[in-house]
Amino acid sequence: MGQNSTMPKLQLDSLEWHSALANLFENVGESEFPTLLSNMLFSLTPYDSIAVYTYLEGVKPKMLFHNIPEALVDVTLTNYVDGPYLLDPITQACARGISSGVYHLGELAPDHFRQSEYYKRYYQQIGLRDESVVLIMLEPGYYVTLSIGHRHADQGKISSRDLQRLKKVAPVLISAGRMHWSMALEKHPQKLRYRSQVDQLSKAFDSFGSEELTSREREIAREILKGHSGKSIARMLNISLETVKVHRKHINNKLGVSSHAQLFTLFINHLAGSTGTEALPEAQ
Numbered sequence: 001m002g003q004n005s006t007m008p009k010l011q012l013d014s015l016e017w018h019s020a021l022a023n024l025f026e027n028v029g030e031s032e033f034p035t036l037l038s039n040m041l042f043s044l045t046p047y048d049s050i051a052v053y054t055y056l057e058g059v060k061p062k063m064l065f066h067n068i069p070e071a072l073v074d075v076t077l078t079n080y081v082d083g084p085y086l087l088d089p090i091t092q093a094c095a096r097g098i099s100s101g102v103y104h105l106g107e108l109a110p111d112h113f114r115q116s117e118y119y120k121r122y123y124q125q126i127g128l129r130d131e132s133v134v135l136i137m138l139e140p141g142y143y144v145t146l147s148i149g150h151r152h153a154d155q156g157k158i159s160s161r162d163l164q165r166l167k168k169v170a171p172v173l174i175s176a177g178r179m180h181w182s183m184a185l186e187k188h189p190q191k192l193r194y195r196s197q198v199d200q201l202s203k204a205f206d207s208f209g210s211e212e213l214t215s216r217e218r219e220i221a222r223e224i225l226k227g228h229s230g231k232s233i234a235r236m237l238n239i240s241l242e243t244v245k246v247h248r249k250h251i252n253n254k255l256g257v258s259s260h261a262q263l264f265t266l267f268i269n270h271l272a273g274s275t276g277t278e279a280l281p282e283a284q
Contacts, residue, residue, distance in 0.1 A: 010043040012169065017043075021172065028180045034065035037146075037177065041134070044169065045162035047148045051077065054185070055094040055143040061085055064144065064181070076126045083271040086205045087118040087226050090133050094143045098135060100174050102166040104158065105131040109227060116227035117264030130157040132166065136177045144181045204271050212254040220247045224260065225267055 010017040020040055027033045038050045049072075052065040060081045068076050085091050089108040098108075105113075113119055123131075130150040137143050150157060209218045223233045230244045237244075257263045 009045075010040075012165065024173075024176050025179075028176060029183045033176075033180045037173065037180075038065070038067060040173065041146070041148060041166070044165045045132075045148070045158055047132075047150055047158075049149045051147045051149070053145055053147075055091060055145055057095060057141040061091075061145075064184075068149075072126060079122070083204075083268065084118060084122050086271075087116075089113060089226075090135075090145055090147065092226060094135065094141075094145070097140060100135055100137045100170075100178075102132065102134050102163070102170045104163055105133075108133075110223075110229070111227075111232045112229040113227035116225070117261050118225065118227060121264070132158050132163065134166070134170065134173065134177070136174050136181065138178060138182055138185070144177060146177070208267055208270050209251070209255060213251060217247050217251050217254070220244065221251050221255075221263065221267075224248070224251075225264060 010020065020036075020043070024033070024036050024040060027036055034052055038052075041047070041050065049068045050066065051063065051068060053061040053063045055061060063077055063081070066073075066077065080088075089105065089110065093103070093108045110116070128149050132148045134146040134148070135143055136145070148158075205222070209221055213221060219237070220233055223236065228236070230241050230248070234241045234244045252258055252263070255263065255266060257266060
């Protein structure tokens with residue numbers, strides 16, 4: 001179930017806030033910790049749902065905790081780890097080695113993210129209107145991410161004031177989270193098991209278009225799928241916008257597509273064929 005929208009916001013200098021913080025640290029390593037942390041986040045900014053999962057380079061995310069309504073679990077979580085997570089701005093930020101902290105989706109996403117097929121077929125399908133995330137780096141390349149989702153119109157987007165409140169308390173909450181999940185994941189050494197596996201999804205992502213496209217064209221195709229505009233790609237790769245346009249034309253011709261939507265469908269079908277996962281449905 002989602003959070004109780006009537007829960008009052010806590011003032012950061014109040015006895016209630018400091019009592020909740022003390023209780024959080026007292027429950028580090030206990031099963032109640034994720035619920036207590038999610039409640040503290042909700043006391044800073046209202047949201048509809050939270051999902052806590054791992055990011056480890058080269059492997060599927062592992063869900064650690066969520067309070068997503070049952071009717072949305074499959075479409076939100078199962079579909080996500082079957083491949084679309086590779087295009088998620090949060091995944092991309094972790095892959096770049098971003099520092100622990102609180103981030104709004106707008107701080108992480110490419111410039112054309114909301115026009116991307118991934119946004120249309122995943123974010124809109126699960127009803128997300130806005131998202132913020134708490135990133136906790138356990139060690140380089142290994143994160144716990146707390147995705148804070150806004151779905152309903154009455155919640156709206158996170159306010160700049162609430163985002164700043166989250167950023168203000170981020171160091172202490174991240175410290176508690178790092179302590180808890182370092183202990184919890186050590187008790188269940190999934191990290192070691194993960195690193196002994198060959199991740200088909202990452203290989204499929206890297207191999208998309210390998211038989212038809214040059215290495216530069218594959219690089220540009222991946223950035224297009226992530227939601228970068230031609231101008232953004234030109235800046236990243238230090239090439240002209242006209243060069244990007246020429247590459248995009250070659251990509252479309254070689255892959256037999258004529259739109260972003262068709263490129264995205266081809267990519268998802270490639271993932272499904274490589275890993276046996278199911279493709280996302282067409283955008284409505």
